[in-house]
Amino acid sequence: MRFQELPTPVYVIDEARLKANLLILSELEKRSGCRILLAQKAFSAFSLYPLIGRYISGTAASGLYEARLGLEEMGKENHVYSPAYKADEIDELCRICSHVIFNSIRQFETFFPRLSGVSAGLRINPCHSTQSGAIYDPCAPFSRLGIPREHFPAELPAGVEGFHMHTLCEQNSDALVETFKVLERDFSRHFRALKWLNLGGGHHITRPGYDITALERLIGYIRDEYGLTVYLEPGEAVALNAGRLVTTVLDIVENGKSILILDASAACHMPDVLEMPYRPPLHGAGLPGEKPYEYRLAARTCLAGDSIGDYSFDKPVEIGDRLIFDDMAIYTMVKNNTFNGMPLPSIALLRENGEAELVKSFGYEDFKGRLS
Numbered sequence: 199m200r201f202q203e204l205p206t207p208v209y210v211i212d213e214a215r216l217k218a219n220l221l222i223l224s225e226l227e228k229r230s231g232c233r234i235l236l237a238q239k240a241f242s243a244f245s246l247y248p249l250i251g252r253y254i255s256g257t258a259a260s261g262l263y264e265a266r267l268g269l270e271e272m273g274k275e276n277h278v279y280s281p282a283y284k285a286d287e288i289d290e291l292c293r294i295c296s297h298v299i300f301n302s303i304r305q306f307e308t309f310f311p312r313l314s315g316v317s318a319g320l321r322i323n324p325c326h327s328t329q330s331g332a333i334y335d336p337c338a339p340f341s342r343l344g345i346p347r348e349h350f351p352a353e354l355p356a357g358v359e360g361f362h363m364h365t366l367c368e369q370n371s372d373a374l375v376e377t378f379k380v381l382e383r384d385f386s387r388h389f390r391a392l393k394w395l396n397l398g399g400g401h402h403i404t405r406p407g408y409d410i411t412a413l414e415r416l417i418g419y420i421r422d423e424y425g426l427t428v429y430l431e432p433g434e435a436v437a438l439n440a441g442r443l444v445t446t447v448l449d450i451v452e453n454g455k456s457i458l459i460l461d462a463s464a465a466c467h468m469p470d471v472l473e474m475p476y477r478p479p480l481h482g483a484g485l486p487g488e489k490p491y492e493y494r495l496a497a498r499t500c501l502a503g504d505s506i507g508d509y510s511f512d513k514p515v516e517i518g519d520r521l522i523f524d525d526m527a528i529y530t531m532v533k534n535n536t537f538n539g540m541p542l543p544s545i546a547l548l549r550e551n552g553e554a555e556l557v558k559s560f561g562y563e564d565f566k567g568r569l570s
């Protein structure tokens with residue numbers, strides 16, 4: 199099928215772009231000796247897990263279901279972290295995971311006696327913010343994510359083999375270097391008793407301009423100074439700029455502005471646009487005022503605020519035109535919902551040879567199946 203023939207709305211994952219990201223990550227693994235895991239919460243397009251598994255070391259999960267998916271579809275190292283586990287999840291997690299990370303001493307002590315065959319870790323919170331915007335900042339005041347220094351016991355609990363931290367969001371390596379200094383100051387007295395250190399996600403490694411040399415230097419330092427295996431679990435960086443969302447203009451209405459009604463929705467199909475909030479890049483379009491024809495892009499839901507933003511174009515947009523949003527592989531498919539009974543976008547793959555392949559389509563059953 200040709201890209202232009204795909205039915206909309208559709209997410210189109212770009213194999214060549216994904217591979218380009220994966221190559222950067224696999225070369226980083228080889229040069230530095232770190233291990234890189236796909237944080238599935240950002241990107242769970244499991245039909246690509248066999249490809250991804252050829253480049254990086256495994257998967258990171260936010261709980262039982264992602265852990266199952268990682269095992270079933272990639273089958274490599276499988277790490278799980280959750281702010282709290284339930285008693286009936288532990289045995290299965292031990293069967294399917296290589297590493298289980300706990301968020302509190304209480305959770306660790308409750309479940310440690312039942313662990314077998316897994317490496318146990320604790321998430322710590324360096325309480326050092328390098329970003330603004332509390333919703334994405336695990337170091338914001340009153341954060342539940344990780345054990346702060348003042349609540350960490352003087353003695354490392356027996357059985358703990360690693361520490362995990364995750365504090366960054368879309369950041370460069372300078373933020374990591376800065377945060378590691380705090381981590382080292384407050385927690386390094388335990389480092390020599392550990393096997394691994396997981397530095398979480400939020401490293402925008404595949405973004406142009408990311409300082410990969412500084413990251414490698416830090417990984418080398420941690421390895422040489424403390425003998426630790428360093429894990430990174432990027433989500434965004436794996437599939438950054440590796441997907442598009444293609445939508446069709448269904449109608450154009452007027453109310454002070456010309457408003458395009460699309461078959462894609464911010465609330466249902468790109469929720470970060472409303473949550474972050476941010477303005478997704480749109481092929482061939484500019485900022486308001488930049489080009490002569492200006493439109494507000496909006497959804498066919500009943501949510502008044504379900505608007506993607508104002509964009510300008512070189513020529514008038516017509517009903518039936520296709521619009522293409524960029525950087526739509528991450529935090530989109532995994533966050534989809536069927537609010538308003540909106541159809542879920544299909545998932546397609548743009549092969550390196552230019553062929554488009556419809557991987558999965560959804561229907562009414564997917565809407566009804568989650569309700570009763």
Ligand SMILES: *Cc1c(COP(=O)(O)O)cnc(C)c1O
Pocket residue numbers: 237239240258279364366367368398399400401431432433434435
């Ligand atoms: C969100 C998250 C990640 C991935 O973050 P990205 O910003 O997508 O790289 C990794 N680890 C943990 C614990 C997370 O919560």
